[in-house]
Amino acid sequence: MGITEKINEIKDEMAKTQKNKATNYHLGTLKAKLAKLRSMQTEESKGGKGAEGEGFEVEKLGHARIAMIGFPSVGKSTMLNVLTETESLSAAYEFTTLTCIPGFIYHNEAKLQLLDLPGIIEGAASGKGRGRQVIAVGKSSDLIMMVLDTQKGEEQKAKLTLELESVGIRLNQPKPLITVKQTNKGGVMINCTVKRTKMDDKMIKNVLAEYKMHNAHVVMRGDYTVDELIDSIEGNRHYVKCLYVYNKIDTVSIEDVDQLARLPNTTVISSGMKLGLELLKERIWEMLGLVRVYTKKKGSQPDLSDPLILTKGRGGYSVKAAIKQIHKGLLTNFKCAYVWGKSAKHSPQKVGLIHELADEDVLQIMKKGN
Known part of the structure; x- marks a missing residue:
């Protein structure tokens, strides 16, 4: 059985398993197995063809890099055209952009590199479309701008977040303050600076056992989940800020626009009608912390x-x-x-x-x- 089949098998088992106290330890072990397999899949793909791809090796210029990620036809190319002096082909059909097209936003005397990336499709993390190249650029960016079609925003947001998480990109999350140091003897020693409510010693030891770490010193400076523990053990996660940009607001009601605009790390625009673009620039500036x-x-x-x-x-x-x-x-x-x-x-x-x-x-x- 190949890695992809094993991943799908574990995902199916997790979906079928009811979430309760009795199954917590089993689910924690499955999550650790899944993380290990995904890391193996990523390493395996690096040796394959098309690791970067034509048009994706863009030199990092300016004071910060912003990567636009979204499904096809959400308006990324139009946004690049109206925000920068770059001309990116845009049309009302899918996959207009086939390579990575850079441009620059000039705001508050800063030069910000904006990358228009090809539209992501479901399964991008496992290599469908040009997903791996798109995601690789996202990892190297200071800010991900997730462009969403206002009418399908929540569904697109959930799917894109899942794709990014599966390859180790964590959006708008602080890096967990967990240190795991393997030792030669003494079993697993756990020190935590706060009261733990999300994981007990048994859960931590079960996860470490999946990584064949039977002797280790674990220090936790917070109350963390099993997913955050796994992230710390893997050690290859990327913690990136993300601005959710709901485009095409001219297609929904004012009440819907107002509700979306109040969501965290969110701004609303219409690139076609050039609405909300100055506020978008301010939100980019704010999230980059310039x-x-x-x-x-x-x-x-x-x-x-x-x-x-x-x-x-x-x-x-x-x-x-x-x-x-x-x-x-x-x-x-x-x-x-x-x-x-x-x-x-x-x-x-x-x-x-x-x-x-x-x-x-x-x-x-x-x-x-x-």
Whole structure:
């Protein structure tokens, strides 16, 4: 029996198993087996043909990368056309886009790379269509923009989330603070900093046994589920922010649009009628966590035309991160810095390298000897 058949067999068994206290341990073991098989399937596929595919090897440029993922004909190509200066073929039939087409959104002085990816179909994670290439680009992105047809939004959202989860992409989830260290003897030792309600010792030991880890030290800094434990053991999960974009709002009622707009990590637009696009850009900025920092020289006005763009995922918002963007050599002769803006207790505030900057702060760097 091949890996795919084994995966389907376990999924069928899980679907048939009633969820209750008596079956919790069995389901936990099945989840561990399923995760192992999916990892094996992924490794196996890497050796196969078409690992990347034509049009998918796009150089990462700009201050952040955004990947548009969605089913065919949800309006991704039209969105690329109206948000960027790139022309992507769009039409009212499926699979207009066959390769990855890049463009750039310019917002708040930042350059954001937007990728129009081919439409995903069900079974993409196991190689149908060009699913593996699309998902690989999603893993390397700072933000996934899941584009949904407003009339079919919830159904599409559930199916896409399942496809992404099956290959280890976790949307809008914090990485679990779980450490599993295999040891030579002593059995399984479990330490948790909070009261556990979602897993007991038996469940943890059952999952570890599936991975042939009979001697290990487990440290949990939170109350986590069996899925989060498995993710930590696998160690190859990608935790990516996701903005859900409901497109074609002109096809439903105002009441439906209002209800959708109130959902977490969600915005509503009509790319065809160019509605909600400025709000979409603001939501992208907010979810990427970008911060503009303007610089000034002593005795001069700040340069407001070319800010430094800091992100939490690329070094953080510290003065040190800002200086590295200018030139790493400045750190050698760094004396102190002065900051004006939201992060300063008073203006200007004298700060060191670890000071956290806020959006639209002004930074003046002082060198030794000045």
